[in-house]
Amino acid sequence: MADNPIFTYTQPEESTGYLLWQVTMGWHLRMNQQLRPVGLTLTQFSLLAGLYWLSRQGEVVTQQRLADYAHTDRMMTSKVLQTLEKKGLVARRSNPHDGRAKQLQLTDAGEGLLRQAHAVMQQADGQFFGPLGAEAGLFNQLLARLMG
Amino acid sequence: MADNPIFTYTQPEESTGYLLWQVTMGWHLRMNQQLRPVGLTLTQFSLLAGLYWLSRQGEVVTQQRLADYAHTDRMMTSKVLQTLEKKGLVARRSNPHDGRAKQLQLTDAGEGLLRQAHAVMQQADGQFFGPLGAEAGLFNQLLARLMG
DNA sequence: CTACTTTTGTAGTCGCGACTACTAAATCAT
DNA sequence: ATGATTTAGTAGTCGCGACTACAAAAGTAG
Structure with a gap:
C-alpha cells in the first residue's frame, strides 16, 4: 500500500463537520441525561414542543405536519408518537x-410534562453553552473554527 | 391547564442547541448518503480514520484507546470494530x-477503502459548508446565532 | 500471596434515525 | 366517473449510541 498520507491534516478536529458532530453529540447526551428523570428523551421532548x-x-396538527416542522x-x-400516546401525553384522533391523517393533540398530562421538561432543558442548555460549561473546550474550538 | 405559555420564545430555532442539532443531523445524513456507495457509515469511517x-x-492501538480518541x-x-473485522478492514489481534486488550490494525483493504472514503468526504464536506451548500439556510442561522 | 479495585472487552436492551415496502385515502387528469 | 398519481400513516430492518451487567485480566495494598 502506498505510503503517501491519506489526510492532509493531522487531527480530526480540523474538520468542521466532525467538530460539529462531537459538540452536538455531547449536547445530545447531556440533554437526554437531564431529561431522564422527567421520563422523556430529547426527541420526544422536541416533538411535544413542536406540537405545542x-x-x-x-x-390542526397531523403527524406529517409535525414531522416537517421538527425535521x-x-x-x-x-413510532415516537405511538410511544407518547401510550404514555398518555398526546391524543391521536382520526381526522x-x-x-388518512391523524389529528394530534397534547393532553393535559403532556402539557404538564412539557412544562417540567422545558424548565430542565433551559437549565441544562445554559450550563452547556455557558462560560463554565463542561464542554467549553470542544465548543470553543467549534466557535473559533466557525469564526476564523 | 394553565394558559401561561411554556416557552418564552416562539420558534425552536431560537434555541442554540436545537439549531446545532438540526444542522448536525443534516450533515450526518449527507455524509452517510455520500459514504453509502463506498460501503461505510460515518461512524465506521471515523473509527477507521482514528485508527489510521x-x-x-x-x-499500539487498543479498542479503548480508539474509543477515547473518537469520543x-x-x-x-x-461492536463496530467487529463489523469492520468481518468486512476485512481491520485486524484485532490479542495483545x-x-x-484483556485487542491490538488493532488497519488491513491493506481497510487503508484502501479509507483513502476512497476520505476523497468522498472531502468533497461532500465542502459542498455542505460551502457558500452554495443546500443546508446553507440552517447553517447560516447557526453561524448568526453563535456570533450574534 | 491474597484480597480489593480498576481496566478492557463483550452481550443484550432500548430508542432513535434512515431506510424499504406496503395500505388506504385523497387528489388530479382526462 | 375512472384511472393514475400523490399523500398520510404503518411495519419491519439496519446501524448506531447510551445503557446495564458481566467476565477476565491487570494492577494495588495489606
Missing part, C-alpha cells in the same frame, strides 16, 4: 376531513 | 502484553 407550538398557532421523518415520528 | 491517525503516530463509548466501539 403548532397547536398554539391554531393549526424528522414521518416513519420515526409515527374527519381526511381519513 | 493513531497508528501513524506509532501507537465513542467502548461498547459501541467494540501479548495484556490479555
